Amino acid sequence: MRILLDTNIIIHREASKVVQKEIGTLFYWFDRLHYEKCVHPLSLDEIKKYRDASVVETMEAKIKNYVLLKTQAPDTLPIKKLREKYDKDENDSIDTSLLNEVFSGRIDLLITEDRKIHRKAAELGISVRVFTIDVFLEKVVAENPELVEYKVLAVRKEHFGKIDINDPFFESFKNDYAGFDKWFNKKADEIAYVCNADDGHTLAFLFVKVEDQSENYSDITPPFIPKQRLKIGTFKVVSNGYKLGERFLKIVFDNALLFNVEEIYVTIFNKTEDQERLIHLLLDWGFHFHGHKNSASGEELVFVRDFTPTANINNPCLTYPYFSNQRRKFIVPIYPEYHTELFPDSILRTESPKDYIENRPNRNAISKIYISRSIERNLSAGDIVVFYRTQFNGPAFYTSVATTIGVVQSIKTNIGSLEEFVQLCRKRSVFTDDELASHWNYNARNHPFVVNFLYVYSFPRRLNLKSLTELGIIGQAPRGFEPLTDIAFQKLLENSNADKRLVIHQT
Secondary structure, three states: OEEEEOHHHHHHHHOOOOOOHHHHHHHHHHHHOOOEEEEOHHHHHHHHOOOOHHHHHHHHHHHHHOEEOOOOOOOOHHHHHHHHHHOOOHHHHHHHHHHHHHHOOOOOEEEOOOHHHHHHHHHHOOHHHEEOHHHHHHHHHHHOHHHOOOOOOOEEEEEHHHOOOOOHHHHHHHHHOOOHHHHHHHOOOOEEEEEEOOOOOEEEEEEEEEEOOOOOOOOEEOOOOOOOEEEEEEEEEOOOOOOHHHHHHHHHHHHHHHOOOOEEEEEEOOOOHHHHHHHHHHHHOOOEEEEEEEEOOEEEEEEEEEOOOOOOOOOHHHHOOOEEOOOOEEEEEEOHHHHHHHOHHHOOOOOOHHHHOOOOHHHHOOEEEEEEOOOOOOOOOOOEEEEEEOOOOOOHHHHOEEEEEEEEEEEEOOOOOHHHHHHHHOOOOOOOHHHHHHHHHOOOOOOOEEEEEEEEEEEEEEEEHHHHHHOOOOOOOOOOOEEEOHHHHHHHHHHOOOOHHHEEOOO
């Protein structure tokens, strides 16, 4: 496998002062999987112009650790059209040349954090071969569980006073914020969300704070108007392939819902790749740039997320966890052996939580996939899906239950090959590659399709098949995607004690 690395990834790998754990984890996997780390000649030219002379010197000394491409792929018509559309300067042109190596088949995969390169890749139809660091790590973790270093990745609440502030994880905070140690120690009796690897090192940390309308925001420009807000006080996730960023964002949204806030905000520097990656994650989930905050540590960027009830049908991530009641509703079965793998928050009383520690990407992700051969496959973005866990250790009438609500993001039905199917499913499904191949080959005349959806909500009260039929919600156990009427869905919400704040009645 030949992996081409974007210039910035190489620079951060070889920087003399800043060593990011994500980059180290990335190169760990390259070595374990014996991938060739390739560098484009144009990237090498870029590095020679880099402002930090120590990086240039280090790179020249370490170039032997990389495979320098000896030739460049010639431009074909699609690449020429791409250049005409996107390339405004030398940097754009270099980015397209990197993509061309993938498009031509000379390189297997490209890893880059540049969003513009990913947009170009989508236009060329090679998105499945162009990865961010996060997504690449998800891929290799899912495909190689026997090589994973982290055995336990439980997200838990912990008092500040029990968290080791000397963990290298907190070095970036100490560097960015004057007096971070003092602030941290003052919070000794307050609660944060934390995730540790099995060696005790911190991999993710989140602190949130509720602020009322009397809060002073004089240091923020433009000024905030008075509102009930949730502040993300401290938030950092080490990229390691486990979708911890999404898992912790789910905690943020859960707290925002719990405290009935109107808005969520965060202040953040944009000095490093990991901070930029966090900003992109926030933007993907509905945050937008508001302005700046002046502090003793310098000027921070302020990002805000409106949390008043509204639903974006075309991109439900932007208004998650709210969803529109005006969309179609479906109920679909899911087998017990996959149910809690996909929905750890929907675990049943008959299952052991110890078996479902969040140590797999599909468990932590908000965005998930469902594989189906249903006759009904005409789903659209914004449609509502109720997941029905089938029979478990007893008669179906009593042990099959409706547990979870999801909202459709997209659907992929015209899948051309097993390879494409595996690439679409691998990062967010509960299946191994062998299981995916079995699903694909089961019926050559009716290959499965893939539904991308957001996990939204677990019902507090689980209605079994007996209750569902007696209430007239369904007539029989569902097979595939079965439509639910508006009245049936309303009955389901009422009898499941669902939080009706999530349901937006809009036209």
